[in-house]
Amino acid sequence: MSENISRRDFLKLATVGAATTAVLTGCGPASRYIKREPYMEMPEYTYNGLSTYYATTCRECAAGCGLIVRTMQGRAIKVEGNSNNPVNLGKTCARGQATLHGLYNPDRVQGPLKRTRGTPFDLRTNVSVTWDEAVQVVADAINNNNPSEVAFLLGMAPDHLFDLVSDLANAIGAPAPIRYGALSMFEARATLIKASENLFGTAALPFFDIANSDLVLSFGANFLETWLSPVAYTRGFAKMRRGNPKRRGHFIQFESRISQTAAKADEWIPIRPGTESLVAAAIGRLVAEAKGGAVSEVFANVDLNEVLSSADIKLETLEHVAEMVGEAESAIVIPGGSALGLSNGLQTAETILTLNALADNFGKPGGVYLSPFLPNQDTYHRPASAQEMAEFIEKMKSGDVKVLFVHGVNPLFELPESLGFADALGSVQEVISFAVFPDETALASDYIFPDHHGLESWGYQRVATGTEQSVLSGAQPVVSPNYDTRATADVLLAASQALPFKDEMEFLQSKFASLVGQADDSFSAPEINTFTAYFQQHGGWWKKSSELVSPSATDTLGRNFAVEQAEFAGEGEFFFLPFVSPTLGEAGANKPWLQELPDPTTTVMWNTWVEMNPETAHELHIENDDVVKIISEAGEVEAPVYLYPAIRPDTIAMPFGQGHTAYGRYAAGRGANPAKLLGQHFNEAGDLAFAGMRVRIEKIEGKKQMLSRLESRIGVYNEGLEEH
Amino acid sequence: MGIDLNLVGAKGAIAEEAEGKWGMVIDQDLCTGCQACVAACAMENNLSFVGEEDAGYGRTQHWIRIERFWEGAYPEVKATAFQPMLCQQCGHAPCEPVCPVFATPHSPAQEINLQVYNRCVGTRYCANNCPYQVRSFNWRDYHLEPFHANNVDGQLVYPLHNQFNPDVTVRRRGVMEKCTFCIQRIHQAEDKAKSEGREVHDGEFTTACAQACPANAITFGRMDDHESLVSQLAHQDRGIKHLEELNTLPRITYLKEG
Amino acid sequence: MTAASESLPHLEKGHAGPHEAHEDIRQYLMFDPKPRGEMNAMVMESMLTTSWKFWVVFGILAFLVATCFIYAWGYMIAEGLWVAGVMRPSYWGIFLVNTVFWIGISHAGTFISAILRVFKAEFRRPFTRAAELMTTFGLIQAGASIFMHLGRVWLAYWLFPIPNVRQLWPNFHSPLMWDLLAITTYILGSTMYLFLPLIPDLAMARDRSTGWRKTFYKILALGFRGTEGEWTHLHTAMNFFAFAIIPVMFSVHTIVSWDFAMAMRPGWSSTVFGPYFVLGALHSGMGAVAVVLFIMRVTMKHMDYFLRAEHFDALGKLMLIVSFAYSYFFFNDYIVQWYGGDRWTDTLLHWLEEGPMAWMFYQLIFLNIALPWLTLWNKKIRQTPWLLALIGLLINLGMYWERYLIVPVMLTINRMPFTWKLYEPRIEIFLTIGTFSLFLLFYLAASRLIPLIPVWEVQEGQMAHSLRKVGKTHLPSVSEVDLTMQ
Amino acid sequence: MIRNFFEWVMGPMGRIAVLITALSLFSLTAFGIYQTQQPPDQPIEFTHKLHVGLGIQCLYCHPGALRGPSPGLPTQTKCWGCHQQMEKTFDPNFPELSEKLVGYIERNEPIPWVPVAQVPDFVHFTHRPHIAAGLNCENCHGDMTQVEIAENPQVLNMGWCLNCHRERAANDPEKLVKLTDCGTCHY
Structure with missing residues (x-):
């Protein structure tokens, strides 16, 4: 018996011993050993454990900011x-x-794919093709079709790819590529350029020198958020506020809600949407009258009482603003997207520029300039207006587009649904997408031949506005490509023999050629290879001194045109104001940290909301987080309500940026897209009257969706702590 | 032996001595609330994003948050100045004495508050005791959620992990974290300066938030150098310190609007 | 067991007294003596009689402990604290509520046993054991709750001053450190204090049992045979511990209150928190004792002999007095804070009065103050065990609300209004059920393993009580037990 | 039953059993601990003893130690630079070289070395200041002339770091503050 026990005990002990060993080994240093692979050959400028920095250009919007990316051992660490x-x-x-x-991003297109339109993005059901096949597909598409039936749709940035595709289209006789971006729609860029053409005879983007002005009046210009070149304008704002120790610039925002920009204003004047031109003209009239002398006809025609009632503004306010304008040394008035994206947008833009003329600030510090003409730019390029897109869609529908190449833009998401891009795609025989991410348009394509991500690719980008001088911001890969992607420029050059370039780099150098040896450069290079090296090293090429153009404004004040209230489309008790989410922009929804950033004004994260005045909501028995259906003539969306204390009672607002059905795991199925509510109404300059919609809302009974807010509902809105 | 000015809670002129080594000035007149600092901080310091539900429930990992309140009612409503709130690196920090394991000690060398992740056992007492409420806790291994991974041949691959800054520890669940004044950058700059036999000079480096801020609202630098920009700004009339009445001796000065 | 068979001469006299006096006196345990052997047998029987109902309850509790305590805690350790409801700004949730609550419960045990023993309050005798068990079992729950709350509980040993290669010590500036030391001291002290008076009873049980129980009691009784020398030593030790544990008991809950009072938070930073917490602890502890005694009386055999209306009456009086004292400190805390007029404290009080948790605040006032004041003055109510137990239970509910208000609800309000958020418990609910089940399970197990009535103490009391003839009447009186006589 | 067991234990068989049990427990534990301290398998049995013995300086292969945090592993071109000139490299009697090293070079594959001297990721150790302070490699890594295949130096723990820091800053309070600051290594 004793032997039995001891033998069994032995077995047990052995087990215990083995377990102990396992545990100890698991905790010991051996468990932490990792493998480390040395370089075969040390890359240049790389040291173990030390960072390498590369200059490149940001591709998140079209502003063209220069970046230095910190990399370490082949990984990009910090921008x-x-x-x-x-x-x-x-x-x-x-x-x-x-x-x-x-x-x-975990959801990148990792290689060239042939797919069935509309199927979900899944590497298992998408057929991978080789890049050779891909190039052949592109070559066939270009060569086997009538050039007039090949169309290129590109993103908003005026970059090297746009130049290359323009040259290519020119060479093969295809129509010029179309650039589009939702940002340009929400900025009403076409209207601004058209107005400057009408007034100054030059189709250029005006540059508003707010840095040196002491009074800024902004009609819905969200220049601290996404408008034109937000970083540059924010710098200007900071200078306006604190740049001059003797004075602190005053800032007045006219807008129907307190946007992030309006939150920084000293005065926020919530005028009724659609009356921006009237208010501007009324201010002009009061200023001109105070100055004495002739009041220009544009302003004189305005009936002040009518303005007061239609714009929902007090006379004292108008007089106070006019007085400030009159007293200011350099007042500047800025027309923003929501003021121009109306049926009378062009009129508003012209009125506001005329008001600037009255402030006599053209070509003066703190005034209005025209952005400099850029290198490699023949005529003033601008992204397509919504009307031009609508015409293009008509062309697609009529079957005149056999092949559509899409790069850097996601029209299925960014264009208002009512324009019918989705239907029009059906009439296109072959859609080839060069998307980096599986966005909606890429999923509706026959092929995805993914481009490198912006940080993996070469290039340059013209800086349309925001600087005093002409800037060609340079891009270079900061890391080698993570996946089996290929530069679209290389694909196009390989597919078509129409352009005489071996690869992307050769094309870039051909474009640099004219810049070598110019005076007043940021660097001087004797020949093209040195130029290219410096270009990469400096992150671009630019002039050292200001090249701003003074608008040639002759008799701006003498022009006369009718100033009227805007017309609104559709029925409903609310004005609808869509605005670009300041944190997400038009394409940030797939970046999880951008989703996690609270919206500056509402602090909502990861979702879409509808802003509604608490009083209005109270009347309608709507509470925070109640899901409402917003119905316009063009469509309807559902979103939870945020009771926003700083919005007109007759207006509701919604951020643009969410509501993706594809675009990766962080974006898909999240929030709602206000573009679905926008109808086909354009202003005279062809921009969409996106702010000119009337909508009605229906509360969906019993449906609530808790919005994730960073702010405390208790501390900020006294929920549960009513005033005593 | 001098008196420990932090302990006696010096005010006024002697308090200048107690201003510490590193300091920050935030100009609320300039801050546009654009969140660039928040994003920059997240990228520099390997902060986790927590997803919609946890973010709304008060579990965000932001080391810096931008506060705004409302004043008045429509139409006279006004948003108060955006107020970036981050660890104030108090000279006399309430979080420090309460930690039972010295996981949040005061750095005598850098004169800032440290958070030693690997020492933290997660009592969260420091966070309770922080009057600025700027500490965030790792409620779970957010960055290791399988949701963020791609399945490559049966293995979970997290592409986002490529971005992690190797100079900053990636925190696991159960530990507290907070703004460090980008101490990794401080070390890098000091190390470089030392190897070159000099002091770190003003503006040689800055924190990720100050570096990103498009409005230049954040200034970081040596407070003990009275010539430095940050020190000059901090002594402006507009400067205030938050909850100064608690005698926490915050190292961050806020410049008020107007 | 020589002493056990001795007769009780004083009581014999009492029996011989007038009829009315006899009727009057017999309702008191001390004047209703039974022979030692019989009494011992009664206690043994109560311990050994186990019906199927016991096992059903035991099974349910064991299941709850397995799921809500062991599994839920393990799940939380594996998953991280996100499964709980803690967040910014309520970094501490129900875990700390439970900790404070259980430490509070544990107080009554020592209070009744040590203080009443030191002051020779006679009514304590039959229920000191049950109360002392409450101390030990409550502290175990408190300890578990505090560890549950740790983010990295597997590193909890860093809280103890163990020499290590990192050359790091715990921070003795931290109130949590004081807390840990105080609780450790208290748990060690109270366990010993529980064990010492248990020895004679274990010896009694050893002599009256067979099988594994015999071995069990044999080991635990440490060979106690009831000799004079052993009794002397035991009494000395018990006296020593009774005196020593009283300051420990006061210090423990004061230190627990310092976890809050030392923090720089509106509502917490209050100098009166120390005594306020001690009184609060006693308040809930007394209530818990009433509940436990009632359950014992109802469920265990022969307990109606040992636990009588007189005991409930005395306990009720004690509860009333404690509730007076508690109210004093309650208003002292809140009114002084309110009068201070500090902006944040004002908001906090406003939040308690009108916020979403206001119902809890009003219930707290009603249950802890109004209820005992309105009921316990009445002797009938005090002498009705189920009513007293119900009041005790409600007081405990009120005291739980009090801790809930102090921890997560007060944490909502801080000096940064941008962060105020209301806490919602998640897995904490299960863990709370788990700790309560474990506490009850311990009691159930103890009721089968050790005599819940300190028989020797009762017998000692009965020996000491007598009726003395003064003039023509007999008056009950108590004499010091002359230990040497045993 | 317990009594029987105790009696058995007290008897000669019991004593032997207890002895055996104790011994086996002890040896199993010892074995377990020994297992944890074993150097890991390396892809090539590289011997430091030989290379250092030949007079090759540490910094020749690990130059990063001078410059920054990580000393780095030599690139394979560096290995090959010497080895391609040696007959021994191609001698089939030395399979570690002629098969493994040549194989890696020919396949142009990185050699998956397993570093042994590591600190956890929450310790931000930098070689440069330590070298600048005049420390030699062997102060921490041990005498590599005596080590065949790289072994864990077994000394890299916090107390060991602190002892050295304290020693070196003994006469300089300011330096002591810096060198014993938690934030110097942990952030």
């Missing part, structure tokens, strides 16, 4: 601003910071 680049002088916005979450 920092390029302090030499005149656009951002070392600063970045949140979207620029989060660009690495695009580079390392």
